[in-house]
Amino acid sequence: MWKYVKNWIEIRIGLSELIRTHLTGYLVPANLNIFHTLGFVALVGFIVQVITGILLLTYYVPQPDHAFKSVQNIMVNVPYGWLFRLMHVVGSNLIVIAVGGHMLSVFFMNSYKKPRELTWFAGASMLLITLAFCLSGYLLPWSQLSYWATTIVTNLPSALPYLGALAVTCLQGGQNVSGVTLGRFFALHVVVLPLLLLALVSVHLFLVRRIGISSPPFGRAGEKKPWTAFRHEDHPGGTPFFPHFVLKEAYMVMVFFALLFLILTFAPTLFLPEDANMPADPFKTPAHIKPEWYFLAPYQMLKLVPNKFAGVSLQIIMTLVFLFWPFLDTNKEDNLLKRRVLFAGFVAVFIGWVVLTVWGKYS
Amino acid sequence: MDWAGNTTAMTNRREFLQKLLALLGLTTFASFLYPFFKYFSPPAGQAGAGTFVLSKADIPVGEAKETVVNNTPCVVINRPDKGFIVLSRVCTHLGCLVDYQKDKKRLLCPCHAGIYDLSGNVTSGPPPKPLQQFPIKVEGNSIIIG
Numbered sequence: 001m002w003k004y005v006k007n008w009i010e011i012r013i014g015l016s017e018l019i020r021t022h023l024t025g026y027l028v029p030a031n032l033n034i035f036h037t038l039g040f041v042a043l044v045g046f047i048v049q050v051i052t053g054i055l056l057l058t059y060y061v062p063q064p065d066h067a068f069k070s071v072q073n074i075m076v077n078v079p080y081g082w083l084f085r086l087m088h089v090v091g092s093n094l095i096v097i098a099v100g101g102h103m104l105s106v107f108f109m110n111s112y113k114k115p116r117e118l119t120w121f122a123g124a125s126m127l128l129i130t131l132a133f134c135l136s137g138y139l140l141p142w143s144q145l146s147y148w149a150t151t152i153v154t155n156l157p158s159a160l161p162y163l164g165a166l167a168v169t170c171l172q173g174g175q176n177v178s179g180v181t182l183g184r185f186f187a188l189h190v191v192v193l194p195l196l197l198l199a200l201v202s203v204h205l206f207l208v209r210r211i212g213i214s215s216p217p218f219g220r221a222g223e224k225k226p227w228t229a230f231r232h233e234d235h236p237g238g239t240p241f242f243p244h245f246v247l248k249e250a251y252m253v254m255v256f257f258a259l260l261f262l263i264l265t266f267a268p269t270l271f272l273p274e275d276a277n278m279p280a281d282p283f284k285t286p287a288h289i290k291p292e293w294y295f296l297a298p299y300q301m302l303k304l305v306p307n308k309f310a311g312v313s314l315q316i317i318m319t320l321v322f323l324f325w326p327f328l329d330t331n332k333e334d335n336l337l338k339r340r341v342l343f344a345g346f347v348a349v350f351i352g353w354v355v356l357t358v359w360g361k362y363s
Numbered sequence: 364m365d366w367a368g369n370t371t372a373m374t375n376r377r378e379f380l381q382k383l384l385a386l387l388g389l390t391t392f393a394s395f396l397y398p399f400f401k402y403f404s405p406p407a408g409q410a411g412a413g414t415f416v417l418s419k420a421d422i423p424v425g426e427a428k429e430t431v432v433n434n435t436p437c438v439v440i441n442r443p444d445k446g447f448i449v450l451s452r453v454c455t456h457l458g459c460l461v462d463y464q465k466d467k468k469r470l471l472c473p474c475h476a477g478i479y480d481l482s483g484n485v486t487s488g489p490p491p492k493p494l495q496q497f498p499i500k501v502e503g504n505s506i507i508i509g
Binding site: 148151152154155156158159166169170173174175176180184282283284285286287288289299302303305306307308309311 | 403404405429431434436453456457458459460461462472473474475476488489490491
């Protein structure tokens with residue numbers, strides 16, 4: 001029976017040739033490490049978010065009078081509602097770690113260099129979209145934390161002259177965060193951002209497959225051929241994508257799930273502070289409101305820079321440098337360890353980010 | 364060369380159609396873009412022309428009372444030296460609501476530690492401008508805001 005089905009498919013789409021060219025016969029560098037799997041881990045994480053998100057949608061009501069109650073209902077009354085909501089909450093944080101780790105490893109291995117500038121740009125855009133997902137999803141439970149965190153973020157453009165005030169009213173749909181804002185963020189979170197992400201994932205994967213996986217600069221034998229015309233980077237003598245590299249990816253996916261369920265079991269409220277369990281009160285800003293851990297560094301930076309325009313502009317400039325980094329770094333050397341100034345800058349920025357995060361947490 | 368052997372006429376016609384197509388495309392795009400932006404720009408809120416009355420007896424010297432005037436969260440402070448003042452509680456930094464701190468005689472924003480004096484002026488922190496002040500009249504036992 002199976003043989004018949006296989007033959008039926010084979011005649012119609014040439015399955016064995018597809019498997020040979022894209023899986024078993026597709027050779028990747030033999031020295032790929034687990035950091036190369038983080039992109040796939042993030043993709044699996046997004047699939048988990050889509051599934052749990054759809055499940056949450058069946059009970060969630062995007063209306064200020066009902067949003068908080070509907071989330072409480074999911075947590076308390078709906079069978080296993082707490083599980084799917086916590087998977088969604090914890091999963092979003094793990095995705096940020098996976099995507100951030102993926103970007104860091106790409107930077108460290110200088111894999112963004114010619115001809116992969118667009119691959120980096122698509123990946124960096126996806127990191128920003130991931131953060132936009134987190135921000136827009138944050139408001140949906142309509143808790144004290146979500147209400148005031150959104151108030152702060154949607155007021156950020158007000159620092160910019162001319163269009164800043166217009167941008168704030170367009171984001172909030174009025175003079176402050178209200179039901180209109182909730183509707184806008186809901187539409188962003190469940191329709192606009194998923195479609196954007198899907199488009200970017202497609203572009204990113206197309207570029208990775210079209211150009212070929214870059215080999216790590218460490219321990220590479222022989223000279224690299226210059227990129228004067230388009231070519232696919234082949235890896236003769238490499239290992240087959242399937243089963244060798246897929247097994248490595250499967251291993252890291254299981255690490256992702258192990259971490260997810262470890263947090264769900266032993267620290268379920270890790271990403272849900274007390275203010276996340278109180279309904280939004282538009283007339284009372286809670287004391288010591290803090291953003292999620294991945295926004296602590298920019299939050300602390302805003303506190304430290306005395307001028308609002310300078311603080312927001314600095315963050316916009318840093319984001320643009322991050323997005324367009326491959327176009328700014330034109331040095332041909334692709335081993336970061338041989339570029340001491342860049343390496344020192346990278347370490348300084350990383351330590352600065354960690355210090356600002358810890359400072360923001362305990363300030 | 365077209366079926367009639369007239370290359371120039373064909374090219375001209377194609378160029379004309381290309382330009383017409385671009386014009387139609389731009390018109391369609393602009394016709395969509397304008398309502399798109401208008402759709403997301405909310406209509407201006409109703410001007411707060413109403414007045415709001417409080418009793419002086421509700422706010423002893425040194426105390427403050429939080430209230431809402433024309434949809435804006437406000438605080439009415441009875442300053443020991445300068446009398447009553449009504450300030451918006453919306454921090455001019457990023458929109459959090461400031462809290463009156465009686466013992467320190469100041470207003471503190473809990474989000475990014477912006478500090479204002481009891482006249483609404485910034486004394487420290489990132490807020491770029493003073494708190495909005497509402498006009499008041501004190502008549503007899505009443506404080507009339509607005």
